[in-house]
Amino acid sequence: xxxxxxxxxxxxxxxxxxxxxxxxxxxxxxxxxxxxxxxxxxxxxxxxxxxxxxxxxxxxxxxxxxxxxxxxxxxxxxxxxxxxxxxxxxxxxxxxxxxxxxxxxxxxxxxxxxxxxxxxxxxxxxxxxxxxxxxxxxxxxxxxxxxxxxxxxxxxxxxxxxxxxxxxxxxxxxxxxxxxxxxxxxxxxxxxxxxxxxxxxxxxxxxxxxxxx
Amino acid sequence: xxxxxxxxxxxxxxxxxxxxxxxxxxxxxxxxxxxxxxxxxxxxxxxxxxxxxxxxxxxxxxxxxxxxxxxxxxxxxxxxxxxxxxxxxxxxxxxxxxxxxxxxxxxxxxxxxxxxxxxxxxxxxxxxxxxxxxxxxxxxxxxxxxxxxxxxxxxxxxxxxxxxxxxxxxxxxxxxxxxxxxxxxxxxxxxxxxxxxxxxxxxxxxxxxxxxxxxxxxx
Numbered sequence: 567x568x569x570x571x572x573x574x575x576x577x578x579x580x581x582x583x584x585x586x587x588x589x590x591x592x593x594x595x596x597x598x599x600x601x602x603x604x605x606x607x608x609x610x611x612x613x614x615x616x617x618x619x620x621x622x623x624x625x626x627x628x629x630x631x632x633x634x635x636x637x638x639x640x641x642x643x644x645x646x647x648x649x650x651x652x653x654x655x656x657x658x659x660x661x662x663x664x665x666x667x668x669x670x671x672x673x674x675x676x677x678x679x680x681x682x683x684x685x686x687x688x689x690x691x692x693x694x695x696x697x698x699x700x701x702x703x704x705x706x707x708x709x710x711x712x713x714x715x716x717x718x719x720x721x722x723x724x725x726x727x728x729x730x731x732x733x734x735x736x737x738x739x740x741x742x743x744x745x746x747x748x749x750x751x752x753x754x755x756x757x758x759x760x761x762x763x764x765x766x767x768x769x770x771x772x773x774x775x776x777x778x779x
Numbered sequence: 780x781x782x783x784x785x786x787x788x789x790x791x792x793x794x795x796x797x798x799x800x801x802x803x804x805x806x807x808x809x810x811x812x813x814x815x816x817x818x819x820x821x822x823x824x825x826x827x828x829x830x831x832x833x834x835x836x837x838x839x840x841x842x843x844x845x846x847x848x849x850x851x852x853x854x855x856x857x858x859x860x861x862x863x864x865x866x867x868x869x870x871x872x873x874x875x876x877x878x879x880x881x882x883x884x885x886x887x888x889x890x891x892x893x894x895x896x897x898x899x900x901x902x903x904x905x906x907x908x909x910x911x912x913x914x915x916x917x918x919x920x921x922x923x924x925x926x927x928x929x930x931x932x933x934x935x936x937x938x939x940x941x942x943x944x945x946x947x948x949x950x951x952x953x954x955x956x957x958x959x960x961x962x963x964x965x966x967x968x969x970x971x972x973x974x975x976x977x978x979x980x981x982x983x984x985x986x987x988x989x990x991x992x993x994x995x996x997x998x
Contacts (some may be wrong), residue, residue: 571860589806589808589848589852590806590807590808591848592808592852593808593811593812593815593852593874594808594811594873595870596852596856596859596876596913597811597815597875598817598873598875599865599869599870599873599875600819600859600865601813601873601875602875603864603865603875603878603879603967604879604886605819605822605864605879605887605888605889606815606819606822606886607885607886607888607889608891609889610814610887610888610889610891611814611815611818611895612814613889613892614813614814614817614818614896615811615813615814616803617892617896618803618810618813619803619804619810620803622896623803624789627834630904639929640830641831641935643838645970654927661903663898663899663950664898664900664901664902664945665899666943666945670941674972677948679787681785681787681788681833681931681933682784682787682831682853682931683784683834684835684847684928688898689896689897689898689990692803693803695797695798695857696797696798696801696847697795697796697797697975698849700792700795701786701789701792701843702792702793702796703795704786704787704793704796705786705789705790705792707787707791708787708788708975708986709787709788709933709975709976709980710981711788711981711984712981714795716793717794717796717797718795726983727983727984727985728981728984729804729983729985729986730984730985730986730987731987731989732787732931732986732987733903733989734930734931734986734988734989734990735929735930735945735948735965735989735990735991736827736898736901736948736949737945737952737965738898739841739966744863759988760814769795769797771870
């Protein structure tokens with residue numbers, strides 16, 4: 567049973583497993599209480615979930631990166647004031663304050679983590695994946711980022727400087743990955759398809775042309 | 780508090796396991812927990828810091844073993860109990876047994892959804908100029924508050940450099956105690972990997988944290 571009062575060890579972060587039906591019952595009961603008391607309208611819960619599953623997601627961030635790749639003025643504005651630059655794009659999901667965009671270069675690779683909880687630019691990238699919130703990622707990234715990158719199948723040159731950003735406040739970080747070679751003349755839409763979620767967190771690279779899905 | 784949530788630099792958890800084609804939620808109840816947490820936080824004026832502190836106070840063995848949304852659920856349930864919005868008898872019966880308690884900002888309705896789908900602003904007017912400037916050498920204080928703080932253990936006592944000034948923001952340590960109006964200057968402070976992890980650390984590594992002014996001493 568998943569209960570902080572009657573704990574047993576079921577090993578590591580996981581999605582629910584045998585806990586599922588137990589949690590389903592607990593959550594349903596609590597929602598019933600909250601709605602019967604009139605604290606919250608069930609339709610409001612539905613609307614939030616719908617937005618999380620459809621409107622917000624890494625496609626918003628990918629557009630920002632692709633635009634920065636082809637528009638030098640936007641790139642400069644984005645690196646100077648991320649929130650202001652992105653607000654001008656008119657996304658479906660409006661992006662909140664304190665967005666800081668950091669750029670990968672041949673010399674420096676940026677990676678974002680939240681060691682204390684799960685801070686993530688969800689309004690630009692969608693809700694964080696399980697690995698971002700996991701004990702494994704939160705514990706290791708600030709100490710052994712190359713080991714973490716290895717878990718993602720990414721190997722950087724030994725001389726590349728690694729910069730880890732620990733999101734310990736309400737600033738939120740977006741990594742602008744390097745533009746893949748062989749994409750001269752590509753449109754913003756074509757380029758956006760190469761920008762993976764992981765590349766905007768720093769645990770991946772943008773896809774090379776021909777590998778985009 | 781020096782809790783298990785403060786896990787930067789801990790060993791032994793094993794490799795990161797990315798999931799291909801990961802869904803937004805792994806079960807419908809996870810989505811309900813996320814939505815209930817956001818709405819009840821907004822309805823009763825619970826700051827993000829109060830909610831984080833509630834999760835940090837979950838028993839350590841549970842914290843380490845539970846899934847993300849299990850942690851969210853049990854922390855939210857505890858806050859609802861602590862603030863008198865529900866009681867144990869209601870949880871046992873699965874229904875409301877008593878009249879609703881007043882919510883600080885009133886019930887959360889469909890029309891309120893847009894305000895929780897955008898991150899708020901944490902900027903506040905500063906009542907004094909910033910103590911540090913870019914390039915200043917600082918040392919993270921060796922402090923161990925019993926309550927919520929955003930100064931991770933792995934930097935305490937270590938020397939770094941002010942890289943950016945991010946503005947004057949709500950101070951999480953007091954916000955977690957219910958006072959969301961105190962604000963402090965916020966800095967990006969960069970540390971050399973070997974300053975944090977010793978001579979065997981990765982020589983190419985630098986790590987930054989976002990540090991409130993009272994977390995730092997001049998060097």
